Amino acid sequence: MKLIPRSCARAGLACTLTAAVLAGTGGCSASQASGTGTGTARAASPGGPATSATGPTRVAVDMTEWSVSAAPAAAKAGPVTFAATNRGADVHELVLFRTDLDPSRLPLDEEGAVDERGAGVELVDEVENVQPGQSKSFAVTDLGPGRYLLVCNLVEGDHRHFHNGMYSQFTVS
Numbered sequence: 001m002k003l004i005p006r007s008c009a010r011a012g013l014a015c016t017l018t019a020a021v022l023a024g025t026g027g028c029s030a031s032q033a034s035g036t037g038t039g040t041a042r043a044a045s046p047g048g049p050a051t052s053a054t055g056p057t058r059v060a061v062d063m064t065e066w067s068v069s070a071a072p073a074a075a076k077a078g079p080v081t082f083a084a085t086n087r088g089a090d091v092h093e094l095v096l097f098r099t100d101l102d103p104s105r106l107p108l109d110e111e112g113a114v115d116e117r118g119a120g121v122e123l124v125d126e127v128e129n130v131q132p133g134q135s136k137s138f139a140v141t142d143l144g145p146g147r148y149l150l151v152c153n154l155v156e157g158d159h160r161h162f163h164n165g166m167y168s169q170f171t172v173s
């Protein structure tokens with residue numbers, strides 16, 4: 001379920017500036033990943049990811065029934081690319097949420113999936129419909145410090161993938 005335009009999540013600096021202008025309109029939730037209320041200051045700060053000489057941190061995320069594992073499980077703030085590989089037999093997806101909530105306290109929708117618009121969670125980006133054996137990736141231009149969860153949020157009948165254990169915590173410092 002895509003709630004924010006992918007181009008917005010990937011637009012980085014331009015997106016942050018736009019969001020600062022649009023503050024209060026909900027125009028770009030990606031800016032919140034960079035620190036709510038400080039978008040303008042961060043956008044103006046030197047040494048941002050655009051000048052990084054080391055390139056994005058690459059996180060390999062393995063998904064199977066029923067687990068999600070990320071290596072590494074932490075990263076420095078800045079550009080981070082998540083490469084999700086489906087090593088299971090079912091179709092999966094990978095959603096990156098920013099949240100301080102314990103996984104047991106995440107808001108759920110009526111199907112038992114994590115409520116992607118729920119209080120206390122912010123959807124950062126995702127890849128959907130990852131077939132068995134397939135890898136898909138997404139790049140976050142400027143992932144801010146905080147606590148995140150990598151979740152497979154699929155629900156197929158009785159199989160609520162998140163409920164079955166398909167999540168992993170991820171920390172950005």
Ligand SMILES: [Cu+2]
Nearest residue numbers: 092093152161
């Ligand atoms: Cu899944």
